[in-house]
Amino acid sequence: MRRLLGLALAGAVLTGCTTGANAVDVNNGGEFRFVEGTPSGDVIPEAERASGPEFSGTLLGGGEFESTSLDGDVAVLNFWGSWCPPCRVETPEFQEVYTEVQDQGVQFLGLNVKDQEQLAQAFVENVGVTFPSVFDPAGEVALAFRDYPATAIPSTIVLDREGRVAAVYTAAVSQEDLRAALDRVLDEG
Numbered sequence: 001m002r003r004l005l006g007l008a009l010a011g012a013v014l015t016g017c018t019t020g021a022n023a024v025d026v027n028n029g030g031e032f033r034f035v036e037g038t039p040s041g042d043v044i045p046e047a048e049r050a051s052g053p054e055f056s057g058t059l060l061g062g063g064e065f066e067s068t069s070l071d072g073d074v075a076v077l078n079f080w081g082s083w084c085p086p087c088r089v090e091t092p093e094f095q096e097v098y099t100e101v102q103d104q105g106v107q108f109l110g111l112n113v114k115d116q117e118q119l120a121q122a123f124v125e126n127v128g129v130t131f132p133s134v135f136d137p138a139g140e141v142a143l144a145f146r147d148y149p150a151t152a153i154p155s156t157i158v159l160d161r162e163g164r165v166a167a168v169y170t171a172a173v174s175q176e177d178l179r180a181a182l183d184r185v186l187d188e189g
Helices: 002-015 085-104 117-127 140-144 175-186
Strands: 023-028 031-035 056-059 064-066 074-080 106-112 133-135 155-159 165-169
Touching: 056 133, 074 085, 074 175, 085 106, 085 117, 085 175, 117 133, 155 175, 165 175
Parallel strands: 074 106, 106 133
Antiparallel strands: 023 031, 056 064, 074 155, 155 165
16 A cells, blocks of 8 residues: 555656646646656747736735736746645755845746645745735646746746746756746846
């Protein structure tokens, strides 16, 4: 019995979220499917950027969120789940970066998908996350970004001050890569 439980847990960890060739994609009618991740996250040249969609939702812990509250700031949108091992590594690092850049016109927003609200809330409290997260178990916001590979978990989208998609990551993002992308976008006129 112990062996079967161990195998089931190992299988869940291996298939739970994006890790290279086994990236989870929920853009298939809300169902998971596996696609290859693309973690390069290069900053998109300004002339080639398209506007991100408007969206809204309910925040973990209560309250409503409107994407228009991001207007005029650089925004980091991180699609995550408490069940996702790379998210567990990435989230505390995002909190560190957020603490460093929040006074520079940068907002962070978590988008919690395919999760239970109690587990998601416990995770953000345990990690000490101070930026807000929208509770989006159906992945509706990720689907709104369907023109970008935001449906793999974790995924991160950086929006410039005009609300245009400036960078897309479809795997865990290192602090160094995120800082470099933010520096480039913040340096834009």
